[in-house]
Amino acid sequence: MAEDKKMFSPALIKGFVTVFIIVIISELIGINSFSVGIATVTLLPMLFAVILGILVTPSILGKVITPLKNLVDEDVVEFAAPMVMITLLPLGVKYGTLVGPNVVKIIQAGPAFILQEFGNVATIFVALPIALLLGLKREAVGASVSICREVTLGIMGDKYGIDSPEGTGTLGTYLVGTVLGTIFFGLLGSFSLATGLHPLALAMASGMGSGSMMTAASSSLAASVDPALSDTVLAYAATSNMLTGVTGLYVVLFISIPLVNKLYDILEPKIGRPAVKAKEGGKDNG
């Protein structure tokens, strides 16, 4: 990038101005809680921030509002991607200060931390039957093997090729997670308390190998529980997320991929539907 020679490139200035405005609006809206049936949903400023962020991009509101397109242009979108990694670091520091004081509690809960990692395999039993009932074929294998963050994308791309039906499915889940994951988990985090599962169990579940999804799930969970418990919730989630970062690769490689293929062979003849092209579903949207 040529403009790097300048102290502040146009993309940097526009990017920070945009984020600054989004943060101010999101913080002004603040934390909102409301009841939906038996569940209480907590909407955090971060949730408004991600939605506003998506909305102001050239492909959504920028399309119709010209001044906005001039502020948030393609360069800003490009600038934003590596900025996610940079802005995650202060959060990482805060997580460290939450885990440190809780280190004894976390070691005591060690067996639970390790065993719940196998819970990630459960995605196959939930997502694969649904995928088959919806008429997906081998895409179903890729889409339901895991929540498909970067590690899975790498393994599946390596094993099947990213252009294969399996790769398309994995990429699909990856993209849905990238665009909608934080919103989905931000809602699920507080909503999940209505199941009666203990906040600490839900906190462990929030660590799935994605920093932003973990943050969305655990923060809304922490905001909804007894304040005395919220630091432990965040500490458990961060620890579980780190653990998934280490174990995730091996679980996907040695358990999830063989299992999803086995289950596909069993279930596909029973509940599979006539094939639909996964990539050309656009016409079904209308």
Next chain:
Amino acid sequence: MGDLKMSKVLEQLKLLILTGIVILIGQQIGFGRDIVASIPGMVVVVIISQLALIIKAMLPNVKLPTFAYATIIPFLLSMPFMPTADWILSITGQVEFLGTTTPILAFAGISVGNKIGILKKLSWRIVIVAFAAFVGTFFGSAIIAQIVLSIQGII
């Protein structure tokens, strides 16, 4: 040793300082935290973040994300038996946890802006399957954690 260029460090520091300013103003609005009183805490947070980036650059063969280093440093400093624990907890306490999350998600939202088109091309079926995958992972782990934590008598 990986390559560690001063110009790159300064570039990162600039971005971290700007991020720090956005967080300081955000937490003033959202949590009523005084901007000036929170500056020392933010300086410590920015320094640790920068250290994490430097360690990452110096250890290119270690496959840990920078985020992990940013977490490990304050983790070690804040363990109960560490002499630094009280200091690090009180100074980083000036920075609100939730305040740090808002700019991340703002950037994350902007960065996926150009992927909306690809998402539209995907079948709605994949979107449903992806949500099923998220729910499956989340509750699969939660149920196992619930059982093991109960057996251990922790909950």
